[in-house]
Amino acid sequence: MQGASVQDIPPISEAESVVMEVLWEASPLPTEDIVAFLKDRRHWQEPTIKTLLNRLLKKGAIRAEREGRRYLYTPILEREEWISSESEGLLDRLFSGRVAPLVAHFSKHRKLKKKDIAELKRLIEELDDEH
């Protein structure tokens, strides 16, 4: 048995992920700054944010290092990894784990923006060349 790794981090909730987004943009940060960042996006009271930080700590998604009277928080879970697991979760549940059926679904319901189509085209070409 190997030691725990990032994948053993329990699912982080919606509200928690909002806090993670802040830390992914900049870290390490003290509670104060996090609160400041969030003041406009969400009307959360400071205690709420503290609770979320503690839950994230307990889950192992972030790390805290003391700096004088307070703590500085840093993500352990990486954004890309989180995005991957969230997306794969959805794909697995709804599209047999594959990307194409999702795109097909969106296409069918005309939810693809011009921009999407152009970008997809580029992506595919790249992948194609790439051999």
Added chain:
Amino acid sequence: MQGASVQDIPPISEAESVVMEVLWEASPLPTEDIVAFLKDRRHWQEPTIKTLLNRLLKKGAIRAEREGRRYLYTPILEREEWISSESEGLLDRLFSGRVAPLVAHFSKHRKLKKKDIAELKRLIEELDDEH
């Protein structure tokens, strides 16, 4: 104010969606059949399934019509609609609401299967022709 429509159905949970999947495959169905269908996929006790059916009823995601002693259940919420709202939720939260960035993410992490690439290519071509 117009009458409630499908979009007013509250979010259905993971477990509830498993029951929905059964009804989307075939309906109307009595509890008994649903239980039978689910016996292998999940090791749920019968009362559990009944609870889920009741919650789905309360949420307005399914409808029940009496047939003698029992009820036959039918989905009100459609699968395609549910899939759309689930997927859009994820896209909004993680990819600014657009599909291409999601595909890019998967591409970057080499999570696209050969099959996906081929299928995506076809899709794009279709969309392109389509004008």
Added chain:
DNA sequence: CTAGATCGATTACATGCGTAAACTCGCTGT
């Protein structure tokens, strides 16, 4: 007609989540 089998309806109960207040303890200024 009465008891057991069936269904649905009601109640249960732990855990997670969103949201926050209350408490505590050490620093800091007077």
Added chain:
DNA sequence: ACAGCGAGTTTACGCATGTAATCGATCTAG
């Protein structure tokens, strides 16, 4: 030395969810 502030810690609380057991009414077989 003492009061207040500022930061973290503990407790709270209602609702959703996963997972069931129990209750109650009804049909059916003897």
